[in-house]
Amino acid sequence: MKRTRLPEDPVKKARMQAAALALFASAGYQATKVDAIAAKAQVSKGLIFKYFGNKEQLYLATLRQAYDRLMAIMDETVWQESDDLVAMVTNATRYKISLQLQYPQEFQLLLNGFIHLKQLPASGRQYVEQMMVANQDLTQRLVLPVFAKMTFKPGITATDALTVLNYVTSGYLEKFQQYLLSHPEVTTVAEMEPLLADLTRYLRIVEYGFVAPD
Amino acid sequence: MKRTRLPEDPVKKARMQAAALALFASAGYQATKVDAIAAKAQVSKGLIFKYFGNKEQLYLATLRQAYDRLMAIMDETVWQESDDLVAMVTNATRYKISLQLQYPQEFQLLLNGFIHLKQLPASGRQYVEQMMVANQDLTQRLVLPVFAKMTFKPGITATDALTVLNYVTSGYLEKFQQYLLSHPEVTTVAEMEPLLADLTRYLRIVEYGFVAPD
Amino acid sequence: MKRTRLPEDPVKKARMQAAALALFASAGYQATKVDAIAAKAQVSKGLIFKYFGNKEQLYLATLRQAYDRLMAIMDETVWQESDDLVAMVTNATRYKISLQLQYPQEFQLLLNGFIHLKQLPASGRQYVEQMMVANQDLTQRLVLPVFAKMTFKPGITATDALTVLNYVTSGYLEKFQQYLLSHPEVTTVAEMEPLLADLTRYLRIVEYGFVAPD
Amino acid sequence: MKRTRLPEDPVKKARMQAAALALFASAGYQATKVDAIAAKAQVSKGLIFKYFGNKEQLYLATLRQAYDRLMAIMDETVWQESDDLVAMVTNATRYKISLQLQYPQEFQLLLNGFIHLKQLPASGRQYVEQMMVANQDLTQRLVLPVFAKMTFKPGITATDALTVLNYVTSGYLEKFQQYLLSHPEVTTVAEMEPLLADLTRYLRIVEYGFVAPD
DNA sequence: GATGAATGAGTCTTCATTCAT
């Protein structure tokens, strides 16, 4: 009862994917050599091509896997819904940060993916765009219910608020990522709590402004 | 004090830099071929290597030039100071946008530089980081005087406000850049005014929050 | 007398040979991949190497088999002898054509074999040459008795006549083969009869010349 | 006054073409390695690609050059026209033979070209077909005027006669080529005269038949 | 014995860099 048209060795495939992830994430598409991936995966060059077709498809597969892995986890609604917008977004961000600590390579890969794809056929652009959209959707799904209970200043729409919220949280995450790069010793979310306090203040600013009412 | 004989032809050197800027900015480091730069600059390939040593140095030189050019212009305090924070930041952003329209290649190069530098020796990373810091400084120099006249909510510092302000304006500028990429027909700041209205609302949110006072 | 243990499965071996024949004949030596042969034969790649040693040996074996098969059939003296040279040679050719229709792959293989063998060790050249000679012999065996009853023009030997006869029939067969390639719908000798009429005229020219006696 | 978009070194280019001709002719397309051509031409691999683009185009260029070279020479009407068909065709063949002795590689290449092209994109098939047609045309142009003065046997057309003539001369040339391969010491046409006497007899057979009039 | 996953030498091709002119 042979069905296998893909009799791939899952162990080796995993090693290849892991090696590809690590190298693509840290060096980008062009600078990563298939030879290097094969060496890191302790696998022959030929096998990589047998499993993935060519370098580009390997990149795309790596991208997709990183995306899928992150999405799978994010989708588990660990996010406690709440009426407190600041607390909720802070929590969500804390969660994202923990993911970033757990899967730094996947994050790095997807972050750069958007840039590197310019140098690739459009075939893979969708993954990254999907990821962007999914991320946006997630925030929206989370935040909109809370917005529904709030009253906006005249002239300000929910979309405006959401946009600003997004700018702030992504800006924050970006700076956070840089912080991690220069502090590789940090590996737990607990160590990051002081920085998360910053975010809380930032979000409160978005909600109520920084200007003291006179 | 040997001046390492270099009676370089400034006209040709400028052509090389311009060609390098255009190509590196639009295609990135790896995808840009030295041949193409030489052709675009109407200069022999050999001369490029004589003037810049190698491709990487040329990239770094191009990066530095783009940075210097932008900084030189930004430093002219065209920025009208004002007491209205929103108006002022909007103005500053409008100014940045006009720069972006005037020097799209320099902007593009520095934007990607951050990513591509990972694939290069750290020797060049400083340019991009300097640029980031300088940018921050500029905003700070501009905004802090206004902050001085404002009263902050308890628990919120000027740094907090500045940070959020930065997040929002850079997030906005990023989206703006993407808009420009997909609308190459847009070439004047005037055409962008509608979009700038968005920013004004965003900034007002930062200042006063989006939540209506009850 | 060690029979080098080879309890080969004749069914599988036949399938391999058939697959090799089909692929080598249509695509040539280099363009035919061992993988493809194994797949077409529904046999593992390893088995091919166990049975035939390497790709080259497989090619040679295929060549030999094609040769043997054709020779075995040609030897059955289906050829009706006759006193009419033209009728006889036309018949023989008709017979060759029917063989060609029955065994197109074997013909194709041997046809190309002559070319491709240059790229292989001389070890296999003999098959093709043998085939050429055998073919010649066959014609000779058939034609010579008829020649014996004929009177040749002064200065013309039986060998001359035989040679010219051979040139004409092989030239004709070659053109015929090309015709078949571009008309794959033709599968019976009956459909070829019109073309065979050409051959009859050609042979009559060889026998009596094309110049009208004055 | 630079115009050169093809500043190719004619000496090196000639060496490359010569090397390519020799190797392609003797080993065929696939079995000939670009490395080998570069080595034989005493030129770097890169230069071959700069001059010819890729291996296939090099093959095509070689094919075309062989074709052009032969055609250029054949077109010089060295062929003395004559009313004696046999003498004329023999002369023409003698001429072809001298060409074959002078340009054995070109002949070999074009001979195999037809076979090897199957494994190449159709882009080059035209050269070989052109060559075939041109060759046919040449014979026709030469022979038809003579035919015009002749009367054909009833039922035999000029086309028939031409076809048989072609079969015989090409069959002869083919055998001749094989003879040359196994007698590399033969280098002048003079040495071939005995064999040419054969052809004369063959052609006379075509003209008047081999059967003695009773 | 049979399998087909795995290997890696070998191939084409690119392009930064050199150097004779």
Next chain:
DNA sequence: GATGAATGAAGACTCATTCAT
């Protein structure tokens, strides 16, 4: 000094052949 022809190291990819299971 300037040129651009020439180089060859390096990279993606193929496929005959091997060998552990």
